[in-house]
Amino acid sequence: MKLTLQIWRQESAQAKGKLVSYPIDNIDEDMSFLEMLDVLNESLVAKGDVPVEFDHDCREGICGMCSLQINGEPHGPDRRVTTCQLHMRMFKDGDTIVIEPFRAKAFPVIKDLVVDRSAFDRIQHAGGYISVNTSGKTTDANAILIPKENADKAMDAATCIGCGACVAACKNASAMLFTSAKVSQYALLPQGRVEATTRVQNMVRQMDLEGFGNCTNTGACEVECPKGISLENIARMNREFLGAKLKG
Ligand code: SF4
Ligand code: FES
Numbered sequence: 001m002k003l004t005l006q007i008w009r010q011e012s013a014q015a016k017g018k019l020v021s022y023p024i025d026n027i028d029e030d031m032s033f034l035e036m037l038d039v040l041n042e043s044l045v046a047k048g049d050v051p052v053e054f055d056h057d058c059r060e061g062i063c064g065m066c067s068l069q070i071n072g073e074p075h076g077p078d079r080r081v082t083t084c085q086l087h088m089r090m091f092k093d094g095d096t097i098v099i100e101p102f103r104a105k106a107f108p109v110i111k112d113l114v115v116d117r118s119a120f121d122r123i124q125h126a127g128g129y130i131s132v133n134t135s136g137k138t139t140d141a142n143a144i145l146i147p148k149e150n151a152d153k154a155m156d157a158a159t160c161i162g163c164g165a166c167v168a169a170c171k172n173a174s175a176m177l178f179t180s181a182k183v184s185q186y187a188l189l190p191q192g193r194v195e196a197t198t199r200v201q202n203m204v205r206q207m208d209l210e211g212f213g214n215c216t217n218t219g220a221c222e223v224e225c226p227k228g229i230s231l232e233n234i235a236r237m238n239r240e241f242l243g244a245k246l247k248g
Contacts, residue, residue, distance in 0.1 A: 001027040001088065004096040005040065007052055010109050017109065019098065029089035033076065034059060034066060036088055037099075053112040059084040061226065064161030067168070068113055069100040074165035074224045082163060082226045102168035106175070106211045119210035120162050120178060126206035127199035128182040130191050150188045157184035159227045166221035166229070172213030177221040179207045180237035181229045187240050197247055200240040 002025050010017030024043075027036050034056055041051035057065040066083040070076035076086045091097060099113065107115040132138070160181035167175050183200050186192025192199075215234055222231045 001029065001091065001093045001095075003027055003036075003091065003094070006096060006098045007113070008100040008109075009052070009112055010101075011111065013108055013110055017112075019100075027088055029087065031088045032059070032084060033068070033070070033086040033088065034084050053110075053114050055114050056084055061085045062161060064163035067102050067115065067117070067164055069102055069168055071098050074102060074168040075163070075226055079223075080226055080228055082161070085226075102164050104164075104167045104173035104212070106173065107164060107167065115164075117162070117164050119212070120164065120175070122210060123175065123179055123203055123206045124162075124182060127195070127202040128186075130186060131195065132191070144190055146189060153232075154185050154188040157181045157188070157229065157233055160185075160225075160229050161227060163226060165224045165226060167212065169220040169224035170213065170215075171218060171220070172216060174215045174221070175207050175210070175212035176215040176234045176237070177225060177229055177231070179203050180233035183237045183240060184233040187236060196240065197244040200237060201244050204237070204241055 002023070005022045005024055006019045007022060008017050009020045022040060024036070024040055027039065031039070034054070037052060037054060044051045055065045055067055057063040059066070061082045061084060064082070066075075068075070068083045070083070070086070075081060075083045077090050078086050101107075101109050101113045101115045106119045107117055110116050158181075160178060162178065164178070166177035167173050183203055186199065187196055217231075219231060222229065
């Protein structure tokens with residue numbers, strides 16, 4: 001395939017960025033999107049040019065590092081896949097592909113296609129954990145009965161990889177889908193109920209402090225989420241939050 005890539009280049013957080021056009025040839029449809037970018041970078045390095053910076057780690061859809069806005073969609077045109085799992089067969093010979101970083105005030109650009117998503121880490125630190133007494137009087141996990149439906153929903157929520165596509169997809173740059181997944185994975189399990197009241201309040205407070213917008217139920221986050229995290233989690237987080245406020 002022969003393609004034209006329009007890639008966001010920005011030297012630093014302070015620099016002004018712009019789209020730069022790169023023609024690219026000999027792209028196999030079985031390549032992943034990141035392998036295609038590797039080919040581009042090898043040719044840039046061979047010419048003495050600066051390669052394009054982009055985030056990646058596992059390249060298996062697990063770590064949540066890859067985060068590209070491809071033709072206006074977080075993780076590109078395929079569904080339920082991350083950028084590293086996107087294949088070039090989703091594009092046609094002669095296509096122009098616009099590649100930008102995720103856009104949100106709370107995700108400032110560091111360089112080119114790399115954004116700072118540490119806001120998500122701070123939301124996690126605010127309450128996305130359970131405290132367990134490991135001093136010796138522990139209860140065997142198998143002795144705690146959990147309804148199958150709750151276990152399944154908690155597991156589904158826990159598949160959120162923190163990629164940030166939900167924020168990039170949202171017209172309000174809301175982090176409600178991410179935060180609600182992290183709240184839900186504990187709210188549904190007895191181990192998570194101990195700190196449930198403070199967890200939801202602290203995580204929502206941090207989410208607001210980071211400058212994410214509010215949810216207006218558009219649902220773009222759910223459509224673009226590579227892990228199929230359901231909007232149901234946002235409804236659960238709202239109920240948890242209201243319940244916590246009423247408890248004072
Ligand atoms: S909810 Fe989905 S889109 Fe948002 S961070 Fe988690 S996995 Fe990514
Ligand atoms: S590189 Fe890890 S999810 Fe894409």
